[in-house]
Amino acid sequence: MADLIYFINASLDGYIADEDGNFDWSEPSEDAYAFFNDLQRSVGTFLCGRRMYESMRVWDTFVLDDLPEVQREFAEAWRDTDKVVYSSTLDAVPEPRTRLERTFDPEVVQTMKDKADRDLQIGGAGLATEAIRAGLVDRYALRVIPTIVGGGTRALPDAARIDLTLDTTRRFDDGSVLVDYSLR
Template identity: 60%
Template sequence: MGKLIYSGLTSLDGYIADATGDIDWAAPDDEVHAFVNDLQRSLGTYLFGRRMYEVMSWWETLDLEGAPEVARDFAEVWRVADKVVYSSTLAEPVTERTRIERTFDPDTVRRMKDSADADLSVGGANLAASAIRAGLVDEFQQFLTPIIVGGGLRFLPDDVRVDLELLDEHRFTNGVVFVRYGLR
């Protein structure tokens, strides 16, 4: 049985993108990126909303010649994992090991978790909000970036309560703080 994990790099005030849609302020340095890579190794399947999939899909075709080791490492982690994209508009996947689902069905995700040999990850704030509301997310991983952006796309939905317990935390030299919570 796999866990469903929601992970993201956020501003201190809880946004994954600012009001203009910019995410450059959250770009991880090599230390944070290597830590993210290590967390991602346990994943067998990514569940994505269409927009997050489109952002992440460039890892499939990224020219790794001369790329930093952390980028090459993440690209390998990304490429070997299965991907499920929830989209009513995407015609076909642009990456390998990817299938399109037209609607998010909590029961189907529960069955995926129950039959999984490895953990699953949910990516994209709107899709994650649906999974959180359905009680599917087992673990929350948040990288708090030392910036306040004042608005934008929230990491967590406003209309749900989930009681959590702290499982781990880590401080990075660039001021980023990682927190990992599980269900209480």
């Protein structure tokens, strides 16, 4: 069985985007990108909501030769990942290896985990909240950015109690810190 990993960039005060929806303050350094690349290579399927899909879909369109090496490696790993987009408003998802689901069904996701030979990753706070409340998330990997944004989209849901064990920490050269937890 594969793990479902919730990996997200979060401000020090726990937000993935500020009140205006901006997340430009979380731009990773090459060191952090290299970590993202390794993580993405370990993921077979990426689950995301509409907003995360719209942010990430550019990685399927970039001309690889135009990208710096570390970003090209991420794009290649991204393109090698199956994507499931959960949206009731999108008409289609034209990118390769991408399929559209209208609703999030915890039983379907559990079956995906049971059958997968590579980990799954979930992105986007709203969708992750559904998976967290359904007890599906096995690992919580947060890259904490040394920025306080004061409000916006919370990285973790309110009213959820989950006991975790710290597995890994890592400091990146941009001052951000990875904290990687698994279920206790």
